[in-house]
Amino acid sequence: MSxxxxxxxxxxxxxxxxxxxxxxxxxxxxVEILTAFALFEIFEPRIGVFRNSQRGRFLGVAIRLVFAxxxxxxxxxxxxxxxxxxxxxxVTAATFFGAIATLAATTLASLSYLSFLLFLDFExxxxxxxxxxxxxxxxxxxxxxxxxxxxxxxxxxxxxxRYQNLAGELAAANSNLKAAQSEVLRSERxxxxxxxxxxxxxxLRNPLGTIKTSAEMLARKLPVDxxxxxxxxxxxSTEVDRTNELVKRFLDFAKPFRLHVEMVxxxxxxxxxxxxxxxxAEARGCTIIRxxxxxxxxxxxDAQWIGQLVSNLLANAIDASPAGSVVTVLTRPAAxxxxxxxxxxxxGIAKENLGSIFNPFFTTKSEGTGLGLAIVSxxxxxxxxxxxxxxxxxxxxxxxxxxxxxxxxxx
Numbered sequence: 001m002s003x004x005x006x007x008x009x010x011x012x013x014x015x016x017x018x019x020x021x022x023x024x025x026x027x028x029x030x031v032e033i034l035t036a037f038a039l040f041e042i043f044e045p046r047i048g049v050f051r052n053s054q055r056g057r058f059l060g061v062a063i064r065l066v067f068a069x070x071x072x073x074x075x076x077x078x079x080x081x082x083x084x085x086x087x088x089x090x091v092t093a094a095t096f097f098g099a100i101a102t103l104a105a106t107t108l109a110s111l112s113y114l115s116f117l118l119f120l121d122f123e124x125x126x127x128x129x130x131x132x133x134x135x136x137x138x139x140x141x142x143x144x145x146x147x148x149x150x151x152x153x154x155x156x157x158x159x160x161x162r163y164q165n166l167a168g169e170l171a172a173a174n175s176n177l178k179a180a181q182s183e184v185l186r187s188e189r190x191x192x193x194x195x196x197x198x199x200x201x202x203x204l205r206n207p208l209g210t211i212k213t214s215a216e217m218l219a220r221k222l223p224v225d226x227x228x229x230x231x232x233x234x235x236x237s238t239e240v241d242r243t244n245e246l247v248k249r250f251l252d253f254a255k256p257f258r259l260h261v262e263m264v265x266x267x268x269x270x271x272x273x274x275x276x277x278x279x280x281a282e283a284r285g286c287t288i289i290r291x292x293x294x295x296x297x298x299x300x301x302d303a304q305w306i307g308q309l310v311s312n313l314l315a316n317a318i319d320a321s322p323a324g325s326v327v328t329v330l331t332r333p334a335a336x337x338x339x340x341x342x343x344x345x346x347x348g349i350a351k352e353n354l355g356s357i358f359n360p361f362f363t364t365k366s367e368g369t370g371l372g373l374a375i376v377s378x379x380x381x382x383x384x385x386x387x388x389x390x391x392x393x394x395x396x397x398x399x400x401x402x403x404x405x406x407x408x409x410x411x
Contacts, residue, residue: 012041029074037067057096061105064089069112077116083138090142094149106146110139204247212240259382263298266331266338273310285323291330296338299403309379312372313342313399320346337404348393
């Protein structure tokens with residue numbers, strides 16, 4: 001325990017010296033107790049056992065009460081001028097404890113003072129009425145001081161709680177503000193990147209069309225007995241188709257959405273989306289199982305974009321599923337709307353990748369574009385919905401999309 005003198009220590013020394021020199025009764029015992037009391041008040045705040053727990057504070061009050069009792073005992077007992085020293089344990093208890101503990105400490109201090117009456121010989125000594133009133137006054141004064149101190153301490157504690165709550169709210173607001181600022185900056189960067197690359201992607205479509213047409217014309221003019229040249233021209237056409245698909249996906253992601261919202265049966269939208277990936281599922285050996293709740297009614301959605309959303313999720317689920325497995329699509333009513341879930345039994349998504357799967361161009365597939373789930377996320381945002389992902393490596397993945405009903409859409 002390190003000790004550095006402070007102004008508080010000096011105040012305690014001065015006060016206890018003043019008590020000593022002002023005391024009408026001075027003896028060695030009084031000096032020793034005053035010295036011990038002063039040292040305790042100086043060192044007690046620096047000792048962890050007294051400072052860091054309620055039990056330690058109770059112990060501090062008890063020690064002060066013992067010192068006060070001893071000091072009164074060596075300076076006249078019931079007539080001691082040091083009766084006011086009982087304010088130290090009483091005020092300490094009222095500052096740190098609740099009402100019951102404060103009442104208990106004050107009662108104990110009062111009883112310790114009244115206990116000096118037991119040392120009097122009432123057969124030879126009769127206490128006059130004015131002195132009885134003085135003793136009663138001293139006891140009532142302790143309770144009055146305890147009450148006033150308790151009320152002040154309670155107000156301070158309540159204010160401290162309010163300040164702590166306010167500090168917590170400010171910290172949370174500051175954290176949310178920083179997150180919002182980061183999201184705005186990210187959105188601005190993505191918007192700028194989207195505008196730049198959307199223009200570039202649009203310009204690429206014309207030369208890609210020319211390359212594909214030229215490759216097809218070249219293939220028709222190549223000799224039949226030149227298989228290598230025909231294979232190379234086929235590569236050109238295939239790669240142009242793949243690049244065109246990438247450009248199309250990117251333009252779908254980059255261009256602003258214009259939703260055409262109508263009341264649509266969700267089941268019909270999913271039917272059409274499932275048909276678009278039927279060949280993919282057949283090639284993979286996967287079966288798409290439907291589980292549509294009859295309680296799901298028409299929703300105000302853009303059927304084309306929601307169909308694209310379901311197609312993208314189904315395509316991802318099929319690609320992630322082993323041959324011969326099942327991909328499940330279910331619908332069910334949810335609070336304020338309806339939910340679409342696409343569930344596969346594939347390899348799952350690693351935990352470190354869950355936070356990035358909706359970012360543009362993030363993919364773990366060897367031939368993936370990284371735009372499928374980014375488009376899904378954008379479609380969900382435009383419909384003011386929410387998307388949830390649950391995945392366990394080696395078990396499978398579930399994508400749940402919540403879409404609001406008419407009332408939510410109009411708010």
